[in-house]
Amino acid sequence: MGDHPNYYSIKHWLTTTNHKDIGILYFFTSLYFLMVGGTLALLFRLQLAFPWMNILDASAYNQAVTMHGLIMVLWAVSPLSFALANYVVPLQIGAKDLAFPRLNALSYWLYLFSGLLAAITFFIPGGAPDVGWTYYAPLSTARFSPQPGVTLAGLALIMLIMSITVGTINFIVTVAIMRAPGLGWSKLPLFTWSILFTVLIMLFAFSPLATGVLLLAVDRVLGTAFYTSPEGGAFLWGHLFWFFGHPEVYIVLMPALGIIGDVIETFTRKPLFGRKYIIISMASASFISFVVYVHHMFNTGMNPVVRKIMSITTESISVPFGVIMLSFIFSLYKARINIRTPFLFAIGSIFLFIIGGITGVFNSSIPLNHLIRGTYWVVAHFHYAMVGAALFGLLAGLYYWYPKMTGKMYNERLGKLHFLISFIGFNILYLPMFIMYDMPRRVYTYSVPEWIPLNHVATMGGYIFGLSFILLVYNFYKSFKAGPQAGNNPWGGWTLEWMTTSPPPPHNFDFEPVISGDQVTLYTNGGHPEPHVEHYTPLPMYISLALFVTFLGLIVSFPIFILGVILTIVVLGKWFWSDVLDKFVIPEPTKSERWPFERTTKVKFGVWMLVITEAMLFAGLIGAYSLIRFNMIDVWPPGPVAHDVRLGGINTVILLTSSLTAALAVVYAKMGNLRNVLYSLLATLGLAGLFMVLKAVEWTELYMKGFTLTSELPASVYYVLTGVHGAHVIAGMIAIVYLITKVIKGRYKPGVYEGVESFGIYWHFIDIVWIFLFALFYLL
């Protein structure tokens, strides 16, 4: 740490925490996964070009389709928007970096290794998952799909969710409290707005998926029956998956809309028409995205009342998107348009989104949904929305910010050719699929003669679309090597990223950007920028690698698993120790625009966001409890399920007391009474330990009575919920040990209480969860 490796050295790229470098790493990695996912698509399109082709057998076809979906949605398109967000958002808000640079690096490395973990499944016995990207249960359970690849890809998903959680928190905190002075919410560029909405959706959507995958992993590894039980097993997965799955569409799409807005504003040389309404529409679409997901489950025999409600909400989500599209189109009216490659991709994206959006409205109709569900109509619809609109929008962004990132201008003619070929190829690929509305989507071959020419055409379109990306790679490579200098602001852009050099310096700006009035105005501070603290650390990569080894070992071999666990503990210990010694400190921004979070420091804000994701994780678990209990209403044992109310009550009082001592630690920290801080923390640690001992006693007693993890579904629910809660208690205990070490090492100055307070927020949340678990398991 501290020394600056050469920019082109491997060491630099393995240890960097600078947001621009991380953005570039995200870009290349997502491009790699885009190629992997695209190659799989080309393979199965070839298989479908004619009936009874033998390029892929049924199993290989299912593997290719499953991995194509997983990789494209989770490891390619969405991370590509994170690549741009990493690079551009801090520049657009006038910040020097993201709020937590080291966590940003951790987010990237977790993403990379999770993707590699998923890709490895192709090379293990049994092959890659073949259960569809939706991982529908009970098909994905060990009873029906025993191959280890399904488990390993699930573990990769858990690792990816860790990455996303860390990244999400980082972006929310950065945009909320690190904006340049004067950069109020109304002046934020549309791309930054779109990223903020994207990460907010992620904040609430991914934790329930984590719950779903966790229960699947427990089913597959430990033999529980959450998803194979007749008491709502398949329903449970459907709910947990689609609560994430539908908002995921907007996670992929929203950044593209932001890019389109910025691109249109720049290339029409005038402000967006109805800019305020675009932002309001983005906000409302983000919210509504959570209350439409049941339309993916219309055919499951769902309660009719819920179906009707979700049918209406599904239709209503077209309203905000209609507003956004109309605003974009009206912005072109009477504009002096500079037709360049980014603009072409933006317009292409709007065109494709309108097709994808209108065809999506059909899915909200329950009768129509019955007809078209599981057909190529749906494949065409969601590819128009998620690939057409999202990918074309992201490509607009890549061409738009390429000169900023490299300092070089790409070849405009090649860029336009790329747009033309990819746009034509895309439509040749997916338009025929609307006509194939009667062809089932999950078949590896077919014999209906009417489908042959359409499949043939679609395959040709797929190859045209896929190969068009060679132009992009060639153009960017060639231009980087020998392209003309782009200058700082080649497009005449209005946002802050165009006010600095191309590429920007490590600290982003050689001046302090200050905005005043309605117009963006920049003031320098006399050419004496605050030094940007450049940090280099391999720890994020090491932690991700250690987790990779752990998860791989869980499937491949027990010694490797143990090695992974040891490595993880060692590296985490090193990370915590470097924190104890304050080796990696990013000072709190002092002059930033932070309304309405003036009193919230960035660490505290980050912990709050962590608590929100945890709340959603437990919401998913309690939702699972609730679903199972209501489905077992006749057989659920009357009264408490073999639980000792007295023991549960004692444990409740113990945790409540630990909350009191944790709260008192903050009071004493504010007073500067470090001795009392130490005693309060020690008391909290002792009470937490006592809680865990009593839990262990209770678990042991229940086990002895035959109430085991796999004995019955109520037992599985009990052990998983209290087990996950117990894991959080242990994590909290580790945090207390960290704080105690800091106090003992004299790293706490009297009156500094941020760390203790932030820990308290987490600890009290654990208390709140237990308050409800006590009621649900011991009292009701």
Added chain:
Amino acid sequence: MEDANAVKLYTIIWVLLVGLTVLEVWMVAMAFPPLLLLLGVLGLAAIKAIFVALYYQHLKYDDLAISWFYLMALFFALLIVMVFTGGSGVWPPQ
């Protein structure tokens, strides 16, 4: 809030939380009707959670916007529980 007052306030809150826990257990011991027990116990749990959030987690003294995040999570959590149970076709339970 003065720090000396804070110690007193937090201790009072703790007494209140323990008292509400005793009340919950008492409701079970008194064998209240199922619906009343359900509403009573969950209601008391919610009150306890609100006290912990407001005072121990300092929501009462922090930026209001943080509370909005919490309320949003609460809304989605309730949505999940309601749709999960209601959507499976067994609501209302017979």
